[in-house]
Amino acid sequence: MMANGGYPNSYYAATAVGLAAHPLLKGAESADVCVIGGGYTGLSAALNLAERGFDVVLLEAERIGWGASGRNGGLIGSGQRKDALELEELFGYEQSKAFWDIAEAAKAEIRDRVGRHDIDCDLQFGQIEGVHKQSYIGSSARYAEALAERYDYPHARALSREEVRKMVATDTFLEGLHDTRAMSIHPLNFALGLARAAQEAGVRIFENSRVTDYTRSDPATVHTAQGSVEARFIVLGCNGYLGKLEKRVAGRIMPINNFMIATEPLGESVARELIADRNCVHDTRFVVNYFRTSGDHRLLFGGGENYRRGFPRDIAAFVRPYMLTLFPQLEDARIDYAWGGTLSVTVKRFPQLGRLEPNVFFAHGYSGHGVSIANISGKIIAEAIAGTAERFDVMASIKALPFPGGTLLRYPGMVLGMLYYSLKDKL
Numbered sequence: 001m002m003a004n005g006g007y008p009n010s011y012y013a014a015t016a017v018g019l020a021a022h023p024l025l026k027g028a029e030s031a032d033v034c035v036i037g038g039g040y041t042g043l044s045a046a047l048n049l050a051e052r053g054f055d056v057v058l059l060e061a062e063r064i065g066w067g068a069s070g071r072n073g074g075l076i077g078s079g080q081r082k083d084a085l086e087l088e089e090l091f092g093y094e095q096s097k098a099f100w101d102i103a104e105a106a107k108a109e110i111r112d113r114v115g116r117h118d119i120d121c122d123l124q125f126g127q128i129e130g131v132h133k134q135s136y137i138g139s140s141a142r143y144a145e146a147l148a149e150r151y152d153y154p155h156a157r158a159l160s161r162e163e164v165r166k167m168v169a170t171d172t173f174l175e176g177l178h179d180t181r182a183m184s185i186h187p188l189n190f191a192l193g194l195a196r197a198a199q200e201a202g203v204r205i206f207e208n209s210r211v212t213d214y215t216r217s218d219p220a221t222v223h224t225a226q227g228s229v230e231a232r233f234i235v236l237g238c239n240g241y242l243g244k245l246e247k248r249v250a251g252r253i254m255p256i257n258n259f260m261i262a263t264e265p266l267g268e269s270v271a272r273e274l275i276a277d278r279n280c281v282h283d284t285r286f287v288v289n290y291f292r293t294s295g296d297h298r299l300l301f302g303g304g305e306n307y308r309r310g311f312p313r314d315i316a317a318f319v320r321p322y323m324l325t326l327f328p329q330l331e332d333a334r335i336d337y338a339w340g341g342t343l344s345v346t347v348k349r350f351p352q353l354g355r356l357e358p359n360v361f362f363a364h365g366y367s368g369h370g371v372s373i374a375n376i377s378g379k380i381i382a383e384a385i386a387g388t389a390e391r392f393d394v395m396a397s398i399k400a401l402p403f404p405g406g407t408l409l410r411y412p413g414m415v416l417g418m419l420y421y422s423l424k425d426k427l
């Protein structure tokens, strides 16, 4: 159900700070870059580009943060969606470390943005992974050790069953991993803060402006129902909501729906007993349960997903059993909000960044780990465009003339020419 000015009826929309209405695109605009999508990917790309002096238009089909970026669990985990040891096995240590460092840069980007733009998004430190399966016992200690020894990351510590039980009031965890430098945020307020920063940096934001198509040309023309934007570069940040806009990549991501609930305020002491120190928590299930307490002492709980177009009719009834399996003591807690969102996953659970044309960039498929990786992907695209426009294109504008005689005769031709000039030197 949509309420709150076009946002879903989520706890986040109900506690949004700094909601600002942006106009609908009408008529023809032009810009250096047209960003499509007002989630973290698009906002981060737009903000980073504007800070580099690019003239940017951002087009959002609904409202800023209307998609997954305004509905998610707010968990900012360290590393990538696949853990560093899995990545080591697949790609070797060097590559795995490079992925790890990018994810650390993603966390730094978020911390930096929150501080620099004074974004009121309840940033908290600390994440606990709760191990649910007997055969995984021991994995937390192995992982913490590997991170400390090979990834310059001494901030994760294994928790025994007793220790994890003291921090999270559920009997289901057999051990845990406590990462004191992972974080959580109020996701919509973070998106709204990025939008404000982007606007202050000069980005022109249009809401309720769904892109219907764009030309494959340089410059390209991006069309909405009532307007158009001519731009040298396009950034696609539509993720699970891409639909048929770009068929060349749509088949490589699968949209899936994930769901959350928020209980009534439970009071500070109950909230603190449920989860210590406002850590955020997730478990090791394939369909992961994730949860944390809010600033006003509710339990925000995510669990359950579906792979259809629609959401369950009663989302609260769908998610609540997952919550009660972990926290039967919340049997009587009222559910005040229930909502769902769409994200995209890839076959291998790796994000996809790419370039469809020399001037069309995209990033998506964060597979449930997008709070950090979407933010850094937007920045990476901004760097790629800047590199292209500022340096690459300047150097590439020097046209190389073909050697006379083509590939077949270029060597004899060149040798003759060089002989000629060296003879001239001698004469």
Ligand SMILES: Cc1cc2nc3c(=O)[nH]c(=O)nc-3n(C[C@H](O)[C@H](O)[C@H](O)COP(=O)(O)OP(=O)(O)OC[C@H]3O[C@@H](n4cnc5c(N)ncnc54)[C@H](O)[C@@H]3O)c2cc1C
Pocket: 036, 037, 038, 039, 040, 041, 042, 059, 060, 061, 062, 063, 064, 065, 066, 067, 068, 069, 070, 071, 072, 073, 074, 075, 076, 077, 209, 210, 211, 212, 237, 238, 239, 240, 241, 242, 243, 245, 257, 258, 259, 260, 290, 302, 340, 341, 342, 343, 344, 363, 364, 366, 367, 368, 369, 370, 371, 372, 374
């Ligand atoms: C319920 C839920 C819980 C999650 N929990 C977590 C979590 O705890 N931690 C984590 O790391 N990740 C989590 N995720 C994933 C994370 O939210 C996403 O990976 C991330 O927000 C993706 O950002 P994005 O900008 O790429 O996409 P989105 O935020 O989905 O933004 C895409 C935007 O593009 C717009 N758009 C689409 N088509 C068009 C068009 N044609 N024209 C104009 N605009 C268009 C959409 O309206 C939308 O606003 C969760 C996702 C969901 C749904």
